[in-house]
Amino acid sequence: MDIKTLINRLRVRIEDDYSEYSETYSENIFEIIDNYINNDKYSDLEKAFYLILNQYPSDMKNYFVKPNEMVLIPDVYDMGSPGIEYEVDFAIYGGVLNNPVKIAIECDGIRSHRQKHSNKDRKKDVNFQAAGWIVIRFGSNEIHEELAKHENQENYTSDFLQYIENVINETSQIITWRSYAKADFRSRLTGYKWGYILCPLCGKSQMGELNHIKHACRHCGEKFKREVLSSENVKYQHNGILYFD
Ligand SMILES: [Zn+2]
Structure with missing residues (x-):
């Protein structure tokens, strides 16, 4: 051409x-x-x-x-x-x-x-x-x-x-909807620590605030308590909210 x-x-x-x-x-x-x-x-x-x-x-x-x-x-x-x-x-x-x-x-x-x-x-x-x-x-x-x-x-x-x-x-x-879907962006915007949480009832993972132990599963709708690992470095717990190092 x-x-x-x-x-x-x-x-x-x-x-x-x-x-x-x-x-x-x-x-x-x-x-x-x-x-x-x-x-x-x-x-x-x-x-x-x-x-x-x-x-x-x-x-x-x-x-x-x-x-x-x-x-x-x-x-x-x-x-x-x-x-x-x-x-x-x-x-x-x-x-x-x-x-x-x-x-x-x-x-x-x-x-x-x-x-x-x-x-x-x-x-x-x-x-x-x-x-x-x-x-x-x-x-x-x-x-x-x-x-x-x-x-x-x-x-x-x-x-x-x-x-x-x-x-x-x-x-x-x-900052866009797409970046908001990333855990590190959302953590900086909302103040919570966001990460992936596994529902023990249906076995599916979802993004959630790690500061809370109680969650409602977005997939099966059931309420569950998430497992807190020692590697998460929880500094202290106050009024049901976990604070991290
Ligand atoms: Zn579930």
Whole structure:
């Protein structure tokens, strides 16, 4: 497939995705995207890659993409300097403001003027990492492979987007129904210690507050007393509630 055809197809898909999955996006986003893909400054490879990063509306994926983002960060090689300005090929911002996820995607070798991983690039990576950025470098081979998958399968969703989502979830620990189902999240939210409890009557396990001994089984409906193990480190018991170390 001709790369221009692929670019057009990816562009149409973004509009379809946004109108199908989101009610809150602004039309402005298409203007931003079109300004990028109509700019001769960028190569066709960059344009196609940018469109892939923009798949799905931002209220579905917890991040957004900013191409050619300028940032001002400390220069760890010269802390006497007020900082150093860098341009990021694609900055991805996600998570929450007091625990943000900042990913710098650098595409090596897709702009003719750029050298392969130089000493300067390595210094840039160190400065970014020191400033809390995750740096991901893509070689042109990887980008070509990625584009080939999108050529062969019309509704292909990049694995890479899933990795970004996983990084954001691991770093920012966004609270959702899904995370509430995890014992450690629910413990921090509710103050109880949540864990798995086995019903001695039906033998099925379920998540429950370990602070209580008496439980009603969610499966068989019977009331039961749970077994408290010595390994649970109960500090003391007060008014029927167990407190742990
Ligand atoms: Zn049961």
